[in-house]
Amino acid sequence: MNALPEPASSSRTEQKRRAILAEATTLFLRNGYRGTSMDEVASAAAVSKQTVYKQFTDKEGLFREIIAGVAQNADAIVETIRSAFGAVRAATREELETGLASVARAYLDAVLEPQVLSLRRLIIAEAEQFPDLAESYFRAAPSRGIDTTAACLAPYVESGILVVTDVQLAAAHFAYLALAVAQDRALFLPSRLPGAKERKRLATAAARAFIAAYAA
Amino acid sequence: MNALPEPASSSRTEQKRRAILAEATTLFLRNGYRGTSMDEVASAAAVSKQTVYKQFTDKEGLFREIIAGVAQNADAIVETIRSAFGAVRAATREELETGLASVARAYLDAVLEPQVLSLRRLIIAEAEQFPDLAESYFRAAPSRGIDTTAACLAPYVESGILVVTDVQLAAAHFAYLALAVAQDRALFLPSRLPGAKERKRLATAAARAFIAAYAA
Amino acid sequence: MNALPEPASSSRTEQKRRAILAEATTLFLRNGYRGTSMDEVASAAAVSKQTVYKQFTDKEGLFREIIAGVAQNADAIVETIRSAFGAVRAATREELETGLASVARAYLDAVLEPQVLSLRRLIIAEAEQFPDLAESYFRAAPSRGIDTTAACLAPYVESGILVVTDVQLAAAHFAYLALAVAQDRALFLPSRLPGAKERKRLATAAARAFIAAYAA
Amino acid sequence: MNALPEPASSSRTEQKRRAILAEATTLFLRNGYRGTSMDEVASAAAVSKQTVYKQFTDKEGLFREIIAGVAQNADAIVETIRSAFGAVRAATREELETGLASVARAYLDAVLEPQVLSLRRLIIAEAEQFPDLAESYFRAAPSRGIDTTAACLAPYVESGILVVTDVQLAAAHFAYLALAVAQDRALFLPSRLPGAKERKRLATAAARAFIAAYAA
DNA sequence: CATGAATGAGAATTCATTCAT
DNA sequence: TATGAATGAATTCTCATTCAT
Numbered sequence: 001m002n003a004l005p006e007p008a009s010s011s012r013t014e015q016k017r018r019a020i021l022a023e024a025t026t027l028f029l030r031n032g033y034r035g036t037s038m039d040e041v042a043s044a045a046a047v048s049k050q051t052v053y054k055q056f057t058d059k060e061g062l063f064r065e066i067i068a069g070v071a072q073n074a075d076a077i078v079e080t081i082r083s084a085f086g087a088v089r090a091a092t093r094e095e096l097e098t099g100l101a102s103v104a105r106a107y108l109d110a111v112l113e114p115q116v117l118s119l120r121r122l123i124i125a126e127a128e129q130f131p132d133l134a135e136s137y138f139r140a141a142p143s144r145g146i147d148t149t150a151a152c153l154a155p156y157v158e159s160g161i162l163v164v165t166d167v168q169l170a171a172a173h174f175a176y177l178a179l180a181v182a183q184d185r186a187l188f189l190p191s192r193l194p195g196a197k198e199r200k201r202l203a204t205a206a207a208r209a210f211i212a213a214y215a216a
Numbered sequence: 217m218n219a220l221p222e223p224a225s226s227s228r229t230e231q232k233r234r235a236i237l238a239e240a241t242t243l244f245l246r247n248g249y250r251g252t253s254m255d256e257v258a259s260a261a262a263v264s265k266q267t268v269y270k271q272f273t274d275k276e277g278l279f280r281e282i283i284a285g286v287a288q289n290a291d292a293i294v295e296t297i298r299s300a301f302g303a304v305r306a307a308t309r310e311e312l313e314t315g316l317a318s319v320a321r322a323y324l325d326a327v328l329e330p331q332v333l334s335l336r337r338l339i340i341a342e343a344e345q346f347p348d349l350a351e352s353y354f355r356a357a358p359s360r361g362i363d364t365t366a367a368c369l370a371p372y373v374e375s376g377i378l379v380v381t382d383v384q385l386a387a388a389h390f391a392y393l394a395l396a397v398a399q400d401r402a403l404f405l406p407s408r409l410p411g412a413k414e415r416k417r418l419a420t421a422a423a424r425a426f427i428a429a430y431a432a
Numbered sequence: 433m434n435a436l437p438e439p440a441s442s443s444r445t446e447q448k449r450r451a452i453l454a455e456a457t458t459l460f461l462r463n464g465y466r467g468t469s470m471d472e473v474a475s476a477a478a479v480s481k482q483t484v485y486k487q488f489t490d491k492e493g494l495f496r497e498i499i500a501g502v503a504q505n506a507d508a509i510v511e512t513i514r515s516a517f518g519a520v521r522a523a524t525r526e527e528l529e530t531g532l533a534s535v536a537r538a539y540l541d542a543v544l545e546p547q548v549l550s551l552r553r554l555i556i557a558e559a560e561q562f563p564d565l566a567e568s569y570f571r572a573a574p575s576r577g578i579d580t581t582a583a584c585l586a587p588y589v590e591s592g593i594l595v596v597t598d599v600q601l602a603a604a605h606f607a608y609l610a611l612a613v614a615q616d617r618a619l620f621l622p623s624r625l626p627g628a629k630e631r632k633r634l635a636t637a638a639a640r641a642f643i644a645a646y647a648a
Numbered sequence: 649m650n651a652l653p654e655p656a657s658s659s660r661t662e663q664k665r666r667a668i669l670a671e672a673t674t675l676f677l678r679n680g681y682r683g684t685s686m687d688e689v690a691s692a693a694a695v696s697k698q699t700v701y702k703q704f705t706d707k708e709g710l711f712r713e714i715i716a717g718v719a720q721n722a723d724a725i726v727e728t729i730r731s732a733f734g735a736v737r738a739a740t741r742e743e744l745e746t747g748l749a750s751v752a753r754a755y756l757d758a759v760l761e762p763q764v765l766s767l768r769r770l771i772i773a774e775a776e777q778f779p780d781l782a783e784s785y786f787r788a789a790p791s792r793g794i795d796t797t798a799a800c801l802a803p804y805v806e807s808g809i810l811v812v813t814d815v816q817l818a819a820a821h822f823a824y825l826a827l828a829v830a831q832d833r834a835l836f837l838p839s840r841l842p843g844a845k846e847r848k849r850l851a852t853a854a855a856r857a858f859i860a861a862y863a864a
Numbered sequence: 865c866a867t868g869a870a871t872g873a874g875a876a877t878t879c880a881t882t883c884a885t
Numbered sequence: 886t887a888t889g890a891a892t893g894a895a896t897t898c899t900c901a902t903t904c905a906t
Contacts (some may be wrong), residue, residue: 121344180396228889269878491896553775559769617786620775698888701881
């Protein structure tokens with residue numbers, strides 16, 4: 001009956017394993033793949049190098065496991081999108097625009113989380129070295145965000161408020177109208193994330209443009 | 217069109233200098249900053265390590281000079297945008313949509329050039345290590361692309377075909393409607409660039425959405 | 433007499449650490465700071481370079497630790513001086529001259545030890561590079577030798593055999609009368625240290641001059 | 649008739665040769681033998697490396713020539729001593745003490761010249777690598793200074809003011825009473841040379857002690 | 865099982881010296 | 886003759902990985 005993946009299992013081994021993953025994640029995100037040494041990982045996790053190697057085989061193995069793990073990170077974003085849409089009760093074009101503005105804002109905030117940005121940077125940096133990881137992250141995160149958005153927009157298409165032939169594409173348009181300006185900038189200027197006022201401006205404008213383009 | 221004005225000065229020294237820059241650019245783009253060794257650079261350029269060091273002081277110096285140099289890369293994109301807009305003769309909403317579709321396509325093609333993508337990846341990867349370079353590239357390339365777009369859209373605002381209050385923001389919307397889907401994907405999936413058909417689809421849809429949102 | 437009190441702690445680590453220090457000391461004294469490579473140190477101590485670096489961080493760190501360590505070297509000289517003075521039982525001017533001659537001789541012998549000379553040379557050579565080390569050595573060794581001498585002369589001042597206003601300066605005069613000729617020469621001519629006869633001559637003459645200058 | 653060594657001869661070759669010697673001297677004194685590179689020498693002298701090698705064969709050759717050359721440096725000190733003694737007109741013990749104090753002061757000032765100290769440090773540092781240079785410098789400078797002192801003291805022995813059996817040794821005693829305290833310290837603490845007041849104190853005390861020891 | 869040490873290679877950088885132009 | 890380049894080795898330091906205890 002304990003088929004669940006040992007939620008609180010804490011053999012010493014498991015504890016160390018988790019410590020290693022946690023510290024290594026931090027280090028990889030901060031210093032990149034090449035910029036992180038196994039020595040650092042071991043000492044940050046307060047374990048011996050042997051333990052690291054026994055648990056993860058390789059530096060590459062450790063990296064893969066981590067990147068695979070943080071795909072769950074993406075779940076948080078998906079959940080953000082879904083619940084932001086869930087909070088919307090829109091029967092008119094105007095109501096929908098307002099609703100979408102708040103969705104856009106929530107989406108944007110999620111995507112501008114420093115860890116999310118660091119992860120993006122890390123995976124992009126290693127996209128040629130680890131194409132499979134890049135692909136699986138791409139599917140788990142940006143791509144799935146748009147899928148979710150599409151699913152959430154669908155009801156408004158059915159209800160006739162939106163006039164859309166290709167929902168997937170419309171969802172992408174919405175997402176990138178909301179995100180692209182700030183996200184693109186943030187990739188290059190990590191230390192200067194937009195503040196609340198700017199985020200609001202961008203979210204509002206995205207919702208307005210999207211409604212203008214796609215509302216009945 | 218890519219006739220670099222072949223600097224008249226071609227002393228042996230200058231030639232070697234250029235060879236080093238060329239090879240190092242290739243290597244940095246392919247393998248990243250940390251993934252490229254000065255030994256590789258020297259032997260790829262068929263010069264001695266001494267020559268590399270005498271010309272560029274440092275690995276960092278070499279890197280900086282290269283990144284600074286490829287800002288000119290951005291000029292090509294700006295030129296592409298400008299000339300694509302220049303080819304448009306639109307007096308009506310429908311003509312403008314057609315025109316913008318071709319602009320979007322040209323813009324997209326420029327941005328999906330493998331070297332442009334690699335450069336983006338490289339600079340994003342090193343954005344925390346070399347924030348000044350990342351910033352100056354951001355200004356020289358994506359940011360300037362949008363400025364250019366704004367400048368090219370302005371006449372249509374004045375002529376009344378477009379109804380826009382914030383041209384800069386509208387330009388960003390146009391640019392990211394046109395580019396974001398493919399560019400985002402291409403950062404993660406370097407080996408699977410969209411083909412002509414897909415590009416056409418994206419460009420057309422971007423122009424349609426933009427016109428729907430912003431035309432009178 | 434040279435029974436280093438064999439530190440009880442002799443884990444493998446400690447043993448290696450000591451081996452490294454010992455060999456590095458030899459090498460630095462023989463070949464100087466710049467003339468000694470970390471590779472040499474490691475292989476002379478029969479350990480890996482890693483071990484050296486893990487224990488001492490740096491070449492500079494290793495050097496500093498060694499120089500700091502040999503300040504104890506100075507203790508031996510101080511002890512020599514003190515015990516040479518201790519052996520003196522002088523109630524008259526003539527007895528004191530004889531006593532001081534033997535002190536001078538002991539002092540001279542201590543200072544002409546090849547290792548002491550090499551250390552002097554090494555620290556002088558690096559005095560501009562490592563001013564703090566030079567200063568701390570200067571205080572621990574030559575300076576402290578003179579302090580000790582002053583302390584040992586004091587009783588004779590009190591007993592009236594010596595007539596001295598500035599004991600510190602008188603001690604310096606004694607010390608340098610005894611040492612300077614031979615020490616100066618030895619710094620430049622490492623391979624030709626004075627023999628016993630010459631040392632005796634110098635010590636005797638120093639004592640005579642000092643007594644003539646300072647005795648009642 | 650121009651048997652003199654071309655006093656103002658200035659073929660371009662000779663000029664360059666002198667420039668190299670001058671700059672290399674500065675560099676060797678400042679940074680030591682190992683701390684000075686042939687590249688630095690060439691560029692400081694504004695000549696090509698070829699020229700350096702053609703003129704001096706070797707780094708070692710260059711070094712030897714320089715050290716040999718600065719033996720003349722010592723001439724200045726000898727001259728200082730001689731002229732300081734020359735200024736003394738002493739018929740009594742008291743006058744001689746005063747005179748010797750001023751000799752001591754002049755001698756001390758000469759020896760504390762930063763360049764003289766640097767040269768001492770340099771030669772001591774390389775005494776094991778270049779024993780012949782160290783020896784020849786020792787003879788040309790400290791040793792010859794004492795010879796000169798001895799020669800200058802001789803008249804006072806003959807006139808009976810001083811009672812000395814071994815003039816050479818007495819001269820050494822005088823010299824080191826005057827110099828050793830400050831010179832020893834200066835070798836270790838290059839940046840803290842004694843000021844005028846301290847120098848005066850040392851010179852006066854040296855003269856007093858010497859007279860007390862050796863005057864009739 | 866975990867600690868320290870070892871291995872073996874590789875990176876960045878510098879040097880003394882020599883060749884070609 | 887002088888300049889830049891080349892050579893080839895050395896130096897400091899770091900890394901990923903594996904033994905031995």
